[in-house]
Amino acid sequence: MTLRTSRRATLLGGLSLPFVSRLARAAGEPVRLGTLCPLTGAGGSYGPAMVKVAKTIVDEVNAAGGVLGRQILLTGEDDQTNPDAGVRAARKLIDVDKVDAVIGTWASSVTTAVAPLCWENKVMLFTVSGADSITQMPHKGFIIRTQPNTHLQGTRAGEYLAAHGSKKVFSLAAQTPFAVDGYKVLTEALKAHGADTVGQVIYDQAKTTFRTEIDEMLKAKPDSLYLNSYQPDLAVLLRELFRAGYEGKKFTYGYAANAKLLGSVPANVSDGLVAFAPSPDVGSPAYAKVKAILGGAEPDPYSCQVHDHVSLAVLAIAKAGAVSGQAIHDNVRGVGDPAGTKVTSAVEGLKLLAAGKAINYEGASGPCKFTPTGDISNCKFRFDVAEKGKMKLLEIS
């Protein structure tokens, strides 16, 4: 009898073991996040740093006890800066690894390709891609982008010009899909501050000389020029502006006014050119942390943005009290509550959330406040001026 009871007990105990362990695992089931950064291809120089930052933040959160008492499991895939490879990798992350958020897609083409997979599966997508079209997709709120779109950039350009005394701005724009829209946005921003545009010439980049375009511009007698150009055509334009004796202000994008440009034209031709680019918030402790993670070098904007992607995802889960893509979707804006206590790291925010307090997350890339379509509503820009053939920082604002 004793023996039989013991047998039954053993049997029951034995059978129940898997259930016990499954119950135990549910509490310990990790929170699954995935990075989809370009480790190879055109973006290959950025991906490794982005992944490193994401891993470090996850490790920190795990070391501090995880989120909702669960550890975070970060899975990384390489999108190869290629939409095909990106879609395959995203499928694996979503179907096999069961991630709740895909973090860090870089190329706009990749983001565009993987976005439908994400929103159909209710997986949150955090991206650093800049194309306006991305947030115009029917993504039902499952895309968050930390890179300013061209609309925001144009607005800030207009505001800066107006604030620095420009009254009559002429635009010389390369023939691109956003030349016309860019001009419209610039005009609106200038008008809002008492200045205006006086004309635009859209030029064909394939031309080797722009004398005629410059003549057109001179006729409008502007005090400032908005050069919506790429680096090769900007080099030609700057020479011709110098030759024509144009003495007004020159304003352009940071990606056009790079070191290559300054190397290809004499210093007296490039001097005075003001360039602007989205900037991480270099004064933020979060920026300092990203810098430390990457070994002390000035971090690129994408690494800073990935720091914020991971932090936002973790904080949104903590605020929701639930682990799912939908939970992140519903709470990602709630962790940036302006009335809450300002935090700059996930660990800091998790503590306050656990104590039932409201938080206002501001990250390495900027304030991290999002419009209903998933764009950032504001971010810092850096303004540099060319002096003696080198770029010198004017301001970050």
Next chain:
Amino acid sequence: MIADFAQLLLNGLLAGTQLAVPAIGFTAIYAVLRFPNFAVASHATIGAYAGFVANVWFGLPAPAALLAAFLVAGVVGVVSDEIVLRRLRPAGALTVAIASVALTIVLENIVRFSFGNDLRGYDLPVLRDWHWPMPWGDTLRVGPQQLENAVAAGLAMAALFAFLAFTRTGKMMRAVADNPMLAGLKGINADVVARLASFVGMGLAGFGGMLIGLDTSIDPLTGFRVMLSVFAAAVVGGLGSIPGAVVGAFVIGIGEEMSVLVLDPTYRTAVGFVAILLVLSLRPRGLLGERAY
């Protein structure tokens, strides 16, 4: 309005002189070898880079660098013609023309592989334009570099015309262009003349490529960008006619600039296409016909 017109006319004339040099090269090759050699584009680029090496790496002044551009592009022209195009000539003009497109892509990428995709500028000061007061109260704007380029182009063209008119070799070239069979009967070696045509034609393309680069910057696409205008100039003037190429270059140069009076500058490139279309439908032999000289 007068001021606009005068300035655009001047811009067009200067653009035309620059365009004329590679257009002559293109048409000279057509006159002798009877196929449109689109590799002129990459040879213009090669000339521009040869001039860059001479000017920036070896510190030679611009005129010497222009000579280097002519020689290097000419030699590359002969070599690539020997290796690639000559074997295909029996297959017909269309085959060689297509092969020349392939050749130009290969050569352009060799340049890209060797020098990278970056923009490069010559080691020359960028000078302010001169402003000439005009009777109607405005000023005409012209760059010193543009004038120098126009002079250099003029000298190159004068040298070519003298070569064709007064030297024995030049006359040989004209003879082959005029009537290859008769020239052969007279004992003129067609192979030698073919190589000479490649050398002079591609040399001029290289010279023109460097002229364009002097006024702007160079990159591996320098030649490709002007190819349409060069081709249009040659077709307008009459393929194979050297004076025709000069006339055609002025028509295209002035036409592209003047188009701004009625069109947005964005559509300037269309002028070349429209010119080709008009000439081929109204006067297929071109303004001056096909006579080589």
